[in-house]
Amino acid sequence: MITLDYSDNRPIFQQVVEKLQIYILKGILPPDYKLPSVRSLAAELSVNPNTIQKAYSELEREGFLYTVKGKGAFVRFDDSLLDVRKSEIAEHIADLVMEAADLKIAKDDLFTEVEEILKKGKGKEI
Amino acid sequence: MITLDYSDNRPIFQQVVEKLQIYILKGILPPDYKLPSVRSLAAELSVNPNTIQKAYSELEREGFLYTVKGKGAFVRFDDSLLDVRKSEIAEHIADLVMEAADLKIAKDDLFTEVEEILKKGKGKEI
Amino acid sequence: MITLDYSDNRPIFQQVVEKLQIYILKGILPPDYKLPSVRSLAAELSVNPNTIQKAYSELEREGFLYTVKGKGAFVRFDDSLLDVRKSEIAEHIADLVMEAADLKIAKDDLFTEVEEILKKGKGKEI
Amino acid sequence: MITLDYSDNRPIFQQVVEKLQIYILKGILPPDYKLPSVRSLAAELSVNPNTIQKAYSELEREGFLYTVKGKGAFVRFDDSLLDVRKSEIAEHIADLVMEAADLKIAKDDLFTEVEEILKKGKGKEI
DNA sequence: GTGGTCTAGACCACA
DNA sequence: GTGGTCTAGACCACA
Numbered sequence: 001m002i003t004l005d006y007s008d009n010r011p012i013f014q015q016v017v018e019k020l021q022i023y024i025l026k027g028i029l030p031p032d033y034k035l036p037s038v039r040s041l042a043a044e045l046s047v048n049p050n051t052i053q054k055a056y057s058e059l060e061r062e063g064f065l066y067t068v069k070g071k072g073a074f075v076r077f078d079d080s081l082l083d084v085r086k087s088e089i090a091e092h093i094a095d096l097v098m099e100a101a102d103l104k105i106a107k108d109d110l111f112t113e114v115e116e117i118l119k120k121g122k123g124k125e126i
Numbered sequence: 127m128i129t130l131d132y133s134d135n136r137p138i139f140q141q142v143v144e145k146l147q148i149y150i151l152k153g154i155l156p157p158d159y160k161l162p163s164v165r166s167l168a169a170e171l172s173v174n175p176n177t178i179q180k181a182y183s184e185l186e187r188e189g190f191l192y193t194v195k196g197k198g199a200f201v202r203f204d205d206s207l208l209d210v211r212k213s214e215i216a217e218h219i220a221d222l223v224m225e226a227a228d229l230k231i232a233k234d235d236l237f238t239e240v241e242e243i244l245k246k247g248k249g250k251e252i
Numbered sequence: 253m254i255t256l257d258y259s260d261n262r263p264i265f266q267q268v269v270e271k272l273q274i275y276i277l278k279g280i281l282p283p284d285y286k287l288p289s290v291r292s293l294a295a296e297l298s299v300n301p302n303t304i305q306k307a308y309s310e311l312e313r314e315g316f317l318y319t320v321k322g323k324g325a326f327v328r329f330d331d332s333l334l335d336v337r338k339s340e341i342a343e344h345i346a347d348l349v350m351e352a353a354d355l356k357i358a359k360d361d362l363f364t365e366v367e368e369i370l371k372k373g374k375g376k377e378i
Numbered sequence: 379m380i381t382l383d384y385s386d387n388r389p390i391f392q393q394v395v396e397k398l399q400i401y402i403l404k405g406i407l408p409p410d411y412k413l414p415s416v417r418s419l420a421a422e423l424s425v426n427p428n429t430i431q432k433a434y435s436e437l438e439r440e441g442f443l444y445t446v447k448g449k450g451a452f453v454r455f456d457d458s459l460l461d462v463r464k465s466e467i468a469e470h471i472a473d474l475v476m477e478a479a480d481l482k483i484a485k486d487d488l489f490t491e492v493e494e495i496l497k498k499g500k501g502k503e504i
Numbered sequence: 505g506t507g508g509t510c511t512a513g514a515c516c517a518c519a
Numbered sequence: 520g521t522g523g524t525c526t527a528g529a530c531c532a533c534a
Contacts, residue, residue, distance in 0.1 A: 011524055025229055037506060048526045053508070061439075066259045070506050070534035076259065086231050089222050090239035096215050097244065103151050105212050113216035118223065133444045133454065137518055174519040263533055277481055300534040338483050341474050342491035348467050349496065355403055357464050365468035370475065389509055415521060426511045431523070448519035448521050 001036070004045055012047060016055035024064050024075055025085060031077040035065060038073075127162075130171060138173060142181035150190050150201055151211060157203035161191060164199075253288075256297060264299060268307035276316050276327055277337060283329040287317060290325075379414070382423055390425060394433035402442050402453055403463060409455040413443060416451075 002019045004012060023029045035041075038056060042049040056073050059065050063081060067073040100110050128145045130138060149155040161167075164182060168175040182199055185191045189207060193199045226236050254271045256264060275281045287293075290308060294301040308325055311317050315333060319325045352362050380397045382390060401407045413419075416434060420427040434451050437443045441459060445451040478488050 013524080038508090039506080048528095049507095050509095050527095051525065054524090056507080067507060068258055068534085069263050069508080069532070072506060074258070082229060082231075085229065086226065086236065087239065089226050089231070090236055091243055093219055093222050093236075094240045094243040096219055097240065100212065100215050102148075103208060103211065105208070105215070110212065110216055110219075113213065114219045114223070117217055117220035132446055132452070137447050139518075177519055180518080265533075274480075303534055306533080334481060334483070337481065338478065338488065339491065341478050341483070342488055343495055345471055345474055345488075346492045346495035348471050349492065352464065352467050355460060355463065357460075357467070362464065362468055362471075365465065366471050366475070369469055369472035391509080416523090417521080426513095427522095428512095428524095429510065432509090434522080445522060446519085447517070447523075450521060 002041075002045060004047070012045075013051050013054040013058070016041075016045075016052065017058050020055070020059055021062075021064055024077055025082055027077070029075045031075055033075040035073040035075065128167075128171060130173070139177045139180040139184070142167075142171075142178065143184050146181070146185055147188075147190055150203060151208055153203070155201045157201055159201040160197075161199040161201065254293075254297060256299070265303045265306040265310070268293075268297075268304060269310050272307070272311055273314075273316055273337075276329060277334055279329070281327045283327055285327040286323075287325040287327065380419075380423060382425070390423075391429050391432040391436070394419075394423075394430065395436050398433070398437055399440075399442055402455060403460055405455070407453045409453055411453045413451040413453065 002016060004015055008015060020029070020035075029035070035056075036044070038049050038052045042052045045052070056065065056067065060067055060073070063076060063078060065073050066076045097107065097110070101107065128142060130141055134141060146155070146161075155161070161182070162170070164175050164178045168178045171178075182191065182193070186193060186199070189202060189204065191199050192202045223233065223236070227233065254268060256267055260267060272281070272287075281287070287308070288296070290301050290304045294304045297304075308317065308319070312319060312325070315328060315330065317325050318328045349359065349362070353359065380394060382393055386393060398407070398413075407413070413434075414422070416427050416430045420430045423430070434443065434445065438445055438451070441454060441456060443451050444454045475485065475488070479485065
């Protein structure tokens with residue numbers, strides 16, 4: 001389900017958060033789906049339960065899941081999450097475009113390069 | 127010359143690195159310009175000299191400056207730096223576009239939102 | 253009769269307690285009314301019988317119902333319950349008013365905002 | 379500075395959060411004031427550093443403080459925090475008033491009791 | 505069994 | 520020194 005990248009600088013709990021966010025946004029984990037328990041996911045990833053606990057807390061705070069004490073954690077999908085992510089992506093791109101403009105990089109030039117990268121189908125595995 | 131944002135979560139040395147990179151790429155700090163000494167910049171920013179030292183080392187590693195023992199640090203501008211940065215930006219945008227595609231966000235929709243943000247002239251101070 | 257809100261952070265047994273308290277205080281469940289059995293209510297709510305048992309015990313402890321072995325649980329309405337709840341509410345409000353005073357929030361300001369909220373008919377479903 | 383109440387059911391980290399929120403909102407801890415380090419506060423309260431760490435993280439998330447790695451945590455006072463708290467208090471009172479109305483408790487009666495409590499100067503120690 | 509909190513102790517990046 | 524992350528292991532309330 002999830003594979004950790006120990007050569008990644010980011011903390012483990014954050015990698016878990018990001019992977020689950022993607023699965024939820026993409027609908028791979030459907031609404032009300034019961035996520036693996038803190039302990040079982042911790043065991044599966046050979047990681048301390050506290051680390052998974054932290055990831056789940058963060059995801060709950062962000063509205064990606066809800067937890068019921070004694071029952072477990074469940075996916076709370078909400079279309080608004082997708083909108084939020086879309087806005088984040090748009091804002092991020094806008095920032096980059098502005099930085100490029102600031103460095104006198106022609107917008108056309110920049111997007112030509114973007115297209116080339118996209119054609120090469122450079123696919124970061126998720 | 128540089129103002130630090132303590133409410134920014136990133137480490138201080140990284141903020142210094144980024145600011146100097148921008149000044150150098152934009153040509154505000156011209157080639158062979160002598161940068162302030164580690165100690166004086168540290169004093170100016172009320173920051174630990176170790177922090178500035180780390181920033182300068184990082185900039186040297188990335189090719190933004192060179193140091194001459196006993197003389198100081200100097201700007202090494204090189205047009206290739208600009209190309210490198212351009213490629214980084216393009217790659218970054220390509221990644222975001224691919225993520226959006228993955229989430230079934232229409233490319234047109236996304237770029238409409240990017241344009242809107244750009245029109246608003248939302249200007250993150252650098 | 254009762255609907256649970258799984259996105260509510262409070263434990264399930266507490267939600268059951270609160271709902272029944274309200275029904276009893278409001279007289280919807282009249283004195284000596286026989287409550288559903290632990291098992292049937294548990295089945296109806298798709299919940300562990302332990303959970304309902306805990307709710308009933310709590311309600312008995314608080315004087316909202318009495319149980320007769322082999323017969324079931326019955327509403328024990330008592331006007332004094334209403335007085336107790338009234339005092340709790342008053343005390344709670346007094347605490348909040350004192351906190352506001354402590355933060356130099358003008359009492360008039362505070363109650364103007366309270367009135368506005370009430371006008372909006374903001375109705376948390378119970 | 380802070381005293382813990384072990385008979386309180388709420389978790390320790392939350393008690394710490396609440397106490398510091400109050401000190402910050404009241405201005406007892408002024409803007410940019412350096413809070414005690416995670417370790418020193420942990421030692422002072424005879425509590426594990428992780429527990430304080432959790433409290434500080436929560437306070438940062440809520441905008442009550444900002445942390446600078448290697449330097450420490452600092453108060454970020456913002457008048458908006460006071461407005462937010464005021465709205466929370468108002469909403470809470472409105473909820474209670476509505477509950478009382480629902481139970482056919484006369485508003486005048488309720489507020490007479492509130493006033494009596496306030497006169498008695500019942501002061502929850504902070 | 506399940507999430508939530510906590511201790512004791514460690515290591516890391518940053519300053 | 521300072522915050523941030525993590526492990527190993529424990530105990531609790533809830534279901």
